[in-house]
Amino acid sequence: MSNNQTEHQLDARRLLCPLPVIRTQDAVNKLHSGDLLIVTSTDPGAKMDIPTWCRINGHEVIDIKEREHEIIITIKVNQQD
Amino acid sequence: MNQQQKQQRKAVALVSGGLDSMLAVKVIQEQGVHVEGINFFTGFCVEGHTHAVRKKHKDKQKRNNALWVAEQLGIKLHIVDVVEEYKDILLNPVHGYGKNINPCLDCKTFMVKKAVEWIKEHDFDFIITGEVVGQRPMSQRRETMPIVEKESGGNDLLVRPLSAQQLPPTLAEREGWLDREKLYDFSGRTRKPQMALAAQFGFKDYAQPAGGCCMLTDENYAVKLQDMWTNRPSRDYELDDIIMLKMGRHFRLAPHLKIIIGREEGENNFMQGYKSQFVSIFPTSHPGALCLVDGEFKADQELNQALALVARYSQGKNSPEVTLNVRQMDGTEQEYNIAPMAADAIKKEWLV
Numbered sequence: 111m112s113n114n115q116t117e118h119q120l121d122a123r124r125l126l127c128p129l130p131v132i133r134t135q136d137a138v139n140k141l142h143s144g145d146l147l148i149v150t151s152t153d154p155g156a157k158m159d160i161p162t163w164c165r166i167n168g169h170e171v172i173d174i175k176e177r178e179h180e181i182i183i184t185i186k187v188n189q190q191d
Numbered sequence: 192m193n194q195q196q197k198q199q200r201k202a203v204a205l206v207s208g209g210l211d212s213m214l215a216v217k218v219i220q221e222q223g224v225h226v227e228g229i230n231f232f233t234g235f236c237v238e239g240h241t242h243a244v245r246k247k248h249k250d251k252q253k254r255n256n257a258l259w260v261a262e263q264l265g266i267k268l269h270i271v272d273v274v275e276e277y278k279d280i281l282l283n284p285v286h287g288y289g290k291n292i293n294p295c296l297d298c299k300t301f302m303v304k305k306a307v308e309w310i311k312e313h314d315f316d317f318i319i320t321g322e323v324v325g326q327r328p329m330s331q332r333r334e335t336m337p338i339v340e341k342e343s344g345g346n347d348l349l350v351r352p353l354s355a356q357q358l359p360p361t362l363a364e365r366e367g368w369l370d371r372e373k374l375y376d377f378s379g380r381t382r383k384p385q386m387a388l389a390a391q392f393g394f395k396d397y398a399q400p401a402g403g404c405c406m407l408t409d410e411n412y413a414v415k416l417q418d419m420w421t422n423r424p425s426r427d428y429e430l431d432d433i434i435m436l437k438m439g440r441h442f443r444l445a446p447h448l449k450i451i452i453g454r455e456e457g458e459n460n461f462m463q464g465y466k467s468q469f470v471s472i473f474p475t476s477h478p479g480a481l482c483l484v485d486g487e488f489k490a491d492q493e494l495n496q497a498l499a500l501v502a503r504y505s506q507g508k509n510s511p512e513v514t515l516n517v518r519q520m521d522g523t524e525q526e527y528n529i530a531p532m533a534a535d536a537i538k539k540e541w542l543v
Contacts, residue, residue: 124464126434128232128255132272132534163270168261179460 116141120149125178126154131163138169138187146172147185157181200368201225202350203310204319205302206268207236208256208404210385210397211321211353216264217392218317218352222369226319228268229309230257231302233277234433235406256398263394273305274430281407284424288336291413293405295327296335303343310348316346317363323385324354324378333357353377353385406437415441418543422446422486431468435483438462441543442500448486449543450497452504467520472501476514476527479505499532507531 120137122130130151137147149160160183161171173184204216206228216226261268282300284294299322306318317503317513322331336358340349346364355364363369377384389397406412415436420426420445439451439460450472453459459481469483482501488494494517502513508531518524 128230128257128270129272130230131255131258132270150355156254159258162255162258162262163268166258166265167267 115144115146117146117148117172120147120153122149122151122153122156124152126145126153127159129153131159132154134185135163135167137186138167141187141189143189145187147187149183151181151183152179154181156183160185199223199225200317200363201227201315202317202319202363203269203306203313203315204228204266204303205306205321206257206266207321208258208260208398209321210389210394211323211326212319213264213394213397214218214385214388214392215267215319215321215352216260217394218374218388219350219369220264220266221359222373224368226256226264226266227315228261228264228266229306230268231273231277231305232268232270233281233298233405234274234370234430235277235281236404256404269309271305271309273301277301278427283340286335287439289408291408291410293413294406295408296338298340298405300339300342303339303345303349307344307348315363316368317350318345318513319350319352321353322351324351324357326378326380334411354422360430390423406433415543418443418449422449431465435465435485439480439483440499440504442541443543444493444541445489446485447489448484448493448497449510450500451483451485452501453480453482466518471517471518472497472506473518474502474507474513475516477505477507477510479507479513494527495529496532498527498529500537501531502531503534503537505531 116135116154118141120133122133125171132148134149141147141169157174164171164185168188168190170186170188172186175182202219202224202362204226206210206212220226238354258268280294280297284297286296289295303318305460310318311406322336324333324336340346343404350361350363351358355371356376356379360371364371367433419432419436421472435451438461439453441449441451443449451461462481465483471483472482472484473479484497498515501515505513507513511530513526513531515527515529
């Protein structure tokens with residue numbers, strides 16, 4: 111991780127579609143380009159929806175892990191505006 | 192062409208994830224307008240919740256249709272949480288409810304109003320919806336569509352590309368940002384024109400062609416919501432309340448007591464997360480469903496009824512006795528043994 115890159119955690123467990131996406135969106139909007147956001151969700155839909163949200167908004171999913179019932183998605187923020 | 196006409200215009204579209212809003216966006220994109228989508232989360236458009244939780248739906252693709260549509264169209268999508276603001280729309284609709292507890296006219300007006308605020312904040316030029324004249328009995332009638340325009344403040348900023356030729360020209364048409372001749376004149380409940388336009392655009396996969404993912408139009412859901420309101424001192428609700436109405440079998444044993452019994456593993460797992468908010472019951476001698484207790488037991492008879500019902504929905508339903516654990520919200524637990532309730536002892540009026 112570079113000096114300018116900061117890592118942030120988002121706990122979206124127990125939330126169901128579309129709330130994990132909304133919480134991700136709201137968290138990403140407060141971050142800077144290059145920052146990492148690690149989202150933990152228990153909604154199986156998040157595995158598809160969060161990467162879709164990232165693609166259409168220009169952010170990069172750099173890792174998706176599954177651990178027991180949790181889905182852990184790491185996003186690299188890219189603020190275009 | 193002057194400078195103003197050369198500037199690329201920007202529109203925000205109310206994207207539900209259904210076909211009509213998908214077509215409306217595409218029609219406007221075809222005219223060179225930059226379009227972004229907006230989707231409002233009221234708490235009641237919860238198709239995804241059921242699919243996420245219930246194994247019964249495991250074959251259905253777990254996707255958010257609004258996001259999926261946005262990606263197909265190549266547009267950004269802004270999802271806005273309006274759960275708190277929406278309470279007033281549902282509880283106090285100026286124009287009343289539809290067939291169930293659906294305040295469609297107030298709801299559409301609210302969403303357009305929010306979109307008006309959004310375009311002012313983001314410097315966009317107009318708003319698009321997928322509405323079609325005569326398609327819905329409440330909010331999409333020729334007489335009610337002007338109410339939405341007026342009460343939302345959208346007025347002539349509101350473009351309905353699929354029915355535009357049936358309606359007065361909007362600002363975007365008058366200013367030449369849109370060519371009215373390239374908009375459509377759909378009306379009525381038939382879906383054929385939309386299907387044909389979808390084929391023309393090459394859209395093969397689209398969700399719920401008739402729209403309507405709102406739980407408030409669902410009769411079973413409406414009955415559960417009415418029951419909750421009837422038996423609580425206030426009609427106010429939290430997001431958890433309206434999600435729980437979709438989970439499990441609901442038995443109203445008394446005005447002060449309802450129990451919710453999971454129908455399958457997925458629901459049981461999800462309901463586990465609520466054990467710190469509800470007293471819960473689960474069988475320990477046999478595999479079975481988790482039960483959450485909404486309310487309180489004021490008499491031993493009520494506790495026994497709940498235990499016997501939970502035993503009934505366990506794999507011990509034919510056993511003489513089932514052992515159940517009652518867990519309080521603070522984690523203290525107590526075991527009970529009870530005979531499962533006979534099928535004919537379950538009162539019809541209990542089932543919500």
